[in-house]
Every structure is written in structure tokens, then in C-alpha cells.
Amino acid sequence: MAKKQVNPTRMELTRLKRKLVTAIRGHKLLKDKRDELMRQFLDLVRENKVLREKVEAGIQAANKNFVLARAGMADEVLNVAMMAPSQRVYLEAGERNVMSVDIPVFEYKTRSADANNIYSYGFAFTSSDLDGAVKSLSDVLPDLLKLAEIEKSCQLMAAEIEKTRRRVNALEHVMIPELQENIKYITMKLDENERSTQIRLMKVKDMMLEEAIEERREKNARATRVSGSSVEAPQEM
């Protein structure tokens, strides 16, 4: 691996080692986060699928009725019928935190508590198909809102999972190996330095020893010369 230039010093080594510990811990935590997010996401997305199929079927059925109603009524009549809705939906959006993802929670209130207060027109001039259509659509509404909540949550969680997965992979395959590589490099470099220092010391010691021997020999030789030939030369050391 192409490694970055690092200073082979003890301080750098300590720093890198501390960084590695953090990286490994972060990796573990992020992996746990990813797994938990994934578990929740899969539950949610399954629910999303079921709900969407249900809602789509419901809307399709309602649409059929609406087409029929429209076919049987004049445009103006229809416009007038829909002009002033008697019902009104207010939405309260809270948020819930799931593994650091803020997902929306919708709660809706209708202006009038009566669920049957959805017909904003008199029945005299409109086709009965319209009543059925409005009713079928109003039956879908709670599911429709639930779908909005779940589908948005799914999208947000999917984005978060992708981000977390990338972080986990970056730590696992780039950061941690690089740190380990650098630590190894520094350790080896330091060991090498230590060995070379040791060898240098041994060499110096050798040289000093040799010098000492040489000196001693010279001293002995001088002593022999001074004391003359009558005295036996002392034993060489």
C-alpha cells in the first residue's frame, strides 16, 4: 500500500497507536449502528411495500368511481360541488430519532370530528357515483398519511445506511490498515535505529579496548628497555 510519509519517532508512534485504538473502536460502533439501522430499515421497508400496494389499490378503486362520476356530470356542477370543502386536514409533524436518523411522525387532525362530514355538496345535483368515490378515497386517507410517514422514513434511513456503510468500509479497508502499516514501519525503523546504535557502541568499545591494549604494550616495552637486560622481560598480558 502506498503509505504516507511518517516521521519514525516515538511520539508519532504513540500518536498513531492511540489513533488506531480510536479507529477500531469507531469501526465497531459504526458497524453496530449499521446493523441496527439495517434491521429497522428492513422491517420498515416491508411495511412500506405492503402499505403502498394497499394504498395504490385503494386509490385505483376510487379513481374508477371518480371517472364514472365525472362522466355523468357536467364540469360546472362538479366544480361547484368541490369548490368549498367542508372538511379540512391539519397535519402535525413531530420527529422520532432512530439511531441518529430523525424520521418524521405525522399526526393529522380533521376540522370536524365527524368522519362522514366529507360531502361538501348537496346530493340533489350530483351523481351518486361521486358519493361513493369520495367515500372510498376518504377510507384510504389514513393509510395514505401513514404511507407518507413510512416512505419518507425509508428514504431517510436508506441515505443514512449508505453513509454509515461507507464510513465502516473506509475505516475497515483504508484507515485501519494504513495505521497498522505505519505503526509497523515506525516500530521497525526504531528497532533498526536501536540495533545500529548498539553496533556503534560495540564498535567504539572495541576500538577503545584496542587502544588500551596498545598503550599497555608500549608501556611494558618501555619498562623493559629502562630496566636493562639483567632483568627478565615481564610476562606479556
Add this chain to the structure above:
Amino acid sequence: MYKIAVMGDRDSIYGFAALGLEVFPVTEPAQAARQLRSLAEGQYAVIYITEALAAQVEAEVDRYRASRLPAIIPIPGVAGNTGMGILNVKKSVEQAVGSDIIFNGN
């Protein structure tokens, strides 16, 4: 307090008005994009949009994918179900998992 908007061609959405949702009949993609943006920046937490229209302003819809609000949800229109809504769910799964494991390719 948030509101709910419904966008699409008039035939597909006029029924929602009776339920108390706010309807915005648009068919022109450029106008729809403008409308969508102004709704998203306004007091609307949920925007339902017909699949046919959503397909035409996909770039705009995708812009709000990552933000918490509003939730832009495709719904089938009178012209029928184009499968786009389910496709969106599939896209989420693919983004999260890396491959589609819920729908098994169908």
C-alpha cells in the same frame, strides 16, 4: 401546523379536495417544477404527486429525498399505475442494502 398538497392532472386529484387536502392541478412539467418548489418551501409537510407528473419532474422530486420535510409521495393517477411508487421503494432498498432483496427483481 402543516398542510397537505396534492399535485397532478385535474381528473386524478379533484376528489382529494373533498377530503380537505389542497389540490394544485398542473400538467406542464416546467410549471409543476415551480409549483413543487414553492410548495416544498411553504407549509406543506406532505405532497402527493401523481406518478405521471412525478416522472416528468424527477430531478425536483429527488432534491427533497434527503431532507426530512416535505415527504413527496407518488400516487397513481386516473391513467393507471405506472409502478413508479413501488420503484421508489425499491430504489431505497438498493441504496441501503446494495441490491434488491425485498422484491426479488419483480
